[in-house]
Amino acid sequence: MHYYLENSDIYLFTTEGMKTHELDANPEICLQVEEIREPLHWRSVIVNGRASRLQEDIDRAMHSIKERNPTLSPAINRTWIDAQGRSEAIAIYRIDAVK
Template identity: 35%
Template sequence: MITKLNEEEAQEILRRNGLARLGCIADGRPYVVPVNYLYDGEAIYIHSLPGRKIAALRRNPQACLQVDEIDAERDWRSVIAFGRYEEIADEQRRAYYLKQLLRRFPHLTPVESRLVINAGPIEVILFAIRIEEVTGLKEEW
């Protein structure tokens, strides 16, 4: 049976996980990409290289993040967090959250690794999705 998650269950799923799909609008069309993230109870923090998703979020800051926990075909939980994109420019805040992200996800993505090796330091963009609403469903048999 499929039922709604309560607020506490949805928040716990966001806290417990670190892999999600980020949704935004790019060139007038939905655009969804996998991301690693940190959640502090108010915002979701993500780092990225410049590219399509950053350009899209700068044009239209509305975004969502979807997180799943799937144990079996009929045993799953899914949360969608809706919010607004906010680039983190403050150096102290950037340093803190980048450190937390690297502590949790110590390996660079293959694209980042290649760029660092071939071109030296790269511009890493740190941003938050400031959460405005969280919804979730679960199915358990």
């Protein structure tokens, strides 16, 4: 799963699967992001909120995500098609933080 921050909005990018199934069933979310430079030099932030799947502005969100990670790896590290002919499908969520 990838994330990016735009102003005060947090977006999550992932492919369809267990995470999206669970987020759609229960959108309450706790996101923790860490930056570790050395064992004694690190920081983290935790955001509690509600995830909602984007239905609009998906192209704009994908552009911002790809600017930060052009290959989208590891979320999309290969393209697959299953027996029914379905390929990987992406999902983008916006987190509305609890204040």
